[in-house]
Amino acid sequence: KSIADLGDLSGKKVLIRCDLNVPLDGETITDDGRIRASVPTLKALLDAGAGVIVMAHLGRPKGQVNPKFSLAPAAARLGELLGVEVKLADDVVGDSAQQLASALQAGEVMMLQNVRYEPAEESKDEAERAELAKKYAGLGADVFVSDGFGVVHRKQASVYDVAKLLPNAAGLLVEKEVQVLKQLTTETKNPYVVVLGGSKVSDKLKVIDNLLKTADTLVIGGGMLFTFLKANGHEVGTSLLEEDQVETCRNYLAEAEKLGKEIILPTDVVVAPEFKADAPPTVCAADEMPSDQMGLDIGPESATAFANVIRTAHTVFWNGPMGVFEMAAFANGTREVAEALTKVDGLSVVGGGDSASAVRALGFADDDFGHISTGGGASLEYLEGKELPGLAVLDAN
Ligand code: 3PG
Numbered sequence: 369k370s371i372a373d374l375g376d377l378s379g380k381k382v383l384i385r386c387d388l389n390v391p392l393d394g395e396t397i398t399d400d401g402r403i404r405a406s407v408p409t410l411k412a413l414l415d416a417g418a419g420v421i422v423m424a425h426l427g428r429p430k431g432q433v434n435p436k437f438s439l440a441p442a443a444a445r446l447g448e449l450l451g452v453e454v455k456l457a458d459d460v461v462g463d464s465a466q467q468l469a470s471a472l473q474a475g476e477v478m479m480l481q482n483v484r485y486e487p488a489e490e491s492k493d494e495a496e497r498a499e500l501a502k503k504y505a506g507l508g509a510d511v512f513v514s515d516g517f518g519v520v521h522r523k524q525a526s527v528y529d530v531a532k533l534l535p536n537a538a539g540l541l542v543e544k545e546v547q548v549l550k551q552l553t554t555e556t557k558n559p560y561v562v563v564l565g566g567s568k569v570s571d572k573l574k575v576i577d578n579l580l581k582t583a584d585t586l587v588i589g590g591g592m593l594f595t596f597l598k599a600n601g602h603e604v605g606t607s608l609l610e611e612d613q614v615e616t617c618r619n620y621l622a623e624a625e626k627l628g629k630e631i632i633l634p635t636d637v638v639v640a641p642e643f644k645a646d647a648p649p650t651v652c653a654a655d656e657m658p659s660d661q662m663g664l665d666i667g668p669e670s671a672t673a674f675a676n677v678i679r680t681a682h683t684v685f686w687n688g689p690m691g692v693f694e695m696a697a698f699a700n701g702t703r704e705v706a707e708a709l710t711k712v713d714g715l716s717v718v719g720g721g722d723s724a725s726a727v728r729a730l731g732f733a734d735d736d737f738g739h740i741s742t743g744g745g746a747s748l749e750y751l752e753g754k755e756l757p758g759l760a761v762l763d764a765n
Pocket of ligand 1: 387389427518519522721743744745746
């Protein structure tokens with residue numbers, strides 16, 4: 369169901385889960401993409417005459433109140449974007465939240481403090497979560513809207529349990545994300561190329577399993593590439609390496625060959641003696657990495673080769689930076705891949721918080737790409753073919 373199916377919302381209180389988990393430098397938001405992505409649904413609810421109670425998390429405070437994880441910067445930025453004050457409660461479901469909620473008028477927005485300050489939010493105990501969900505709903509909410517796509521893979525009180533207690537619907541962001549990711553699983557135009565980066569292979573195991581079936585070509589960069597290079601019999605110096613995944617990577621390479629799929633690894637890498645912005649970079653062949661250097665980016669030859677494969681595809685999904693893009697000397701691979709994605713004649717999807725932040729930090733605009741997903745883990749789990757609890761619960765109701 370979408371928000372249009374919730375009927376007349378005028379004068380109603382809408383409880384909404386958003387994903388406002390943005391990167392911060394102190395109290396400064398360094399990428400407000402997730403907040404901007406939450407605006408259309410919130411505007412639609414306000415235009416419909418609702419009063420809106422926003423639930424969100426920031427970071428992983430693990431059930432402890434910790435000002436470092438306050439939603440204050442997110443509430444302020446959201447207020448600027450909406451053009452209305454967003455009143456932030458001092459607590460999650462305590463006196464402050466209850467007072468703000470009972471005074472909430474049509475056209476007003478309030479936000480609960482970080483829901484992960486409450487230990488029950490992420491509890492494995494269903495009864496504990498249900499108890500907290502009752503308190504969320506008990507803030508006077510008439511309906512629940514699920515719009516935090518980045519958390520729909522989490523079985524948590526504000527994402528999953530609360531949806532069982534109220535009439536509910538998916539917000540515009542969740543609808544759009546699901547529609548695009550569905551295209552990647554059911555309506556792909558070939559060639560379908562998937563570019564994977566980021567630091568760990570172990571985070572991507574299941575998705576690689578599934579993508580070997582659906583994609584034509586897998587392009588591997590980022591920290592995880594060194595485990596693949598090792599699986600191919602190469603030494604990787606002091607680079608990031610997951611020894612316990614070498615065998616798995618070897619199996620992937622063999623499986624790809626059996627299926628007639630291609631896994632493309634870099635032929636050259638940028639190395640440096642240490643993980644530092646001013647460490648002197650050199651380029652070397654991927655099969656000749658010096659033992660005292662670490663790989664921090666794919667090399668220029670590989671960046672060009674990756675870009676050529678991407679540009680000629682009709683469907684591309686990219687998750688994970690190619691190198692340490694935050695340091696200028698190691699940003700070239702990520703930049704070239706992003707640039708190539710902007711030229712795709714077909715559907716290009718950037719998935720994952722890090723890749724989204726990377727393309728924005730490198731000066732690309734959101735509409736240079738077909739879609740920038742707000743979900744990291746959520747988009748990967750969707751592509752794994754897993755059932756996402758935060759979506760399944762909406763369908764079930
Ligand atoms: C994310 O950053 O991917 C989402 O906000 C989910 O956060 P989590 O991985 O801490 O649950």
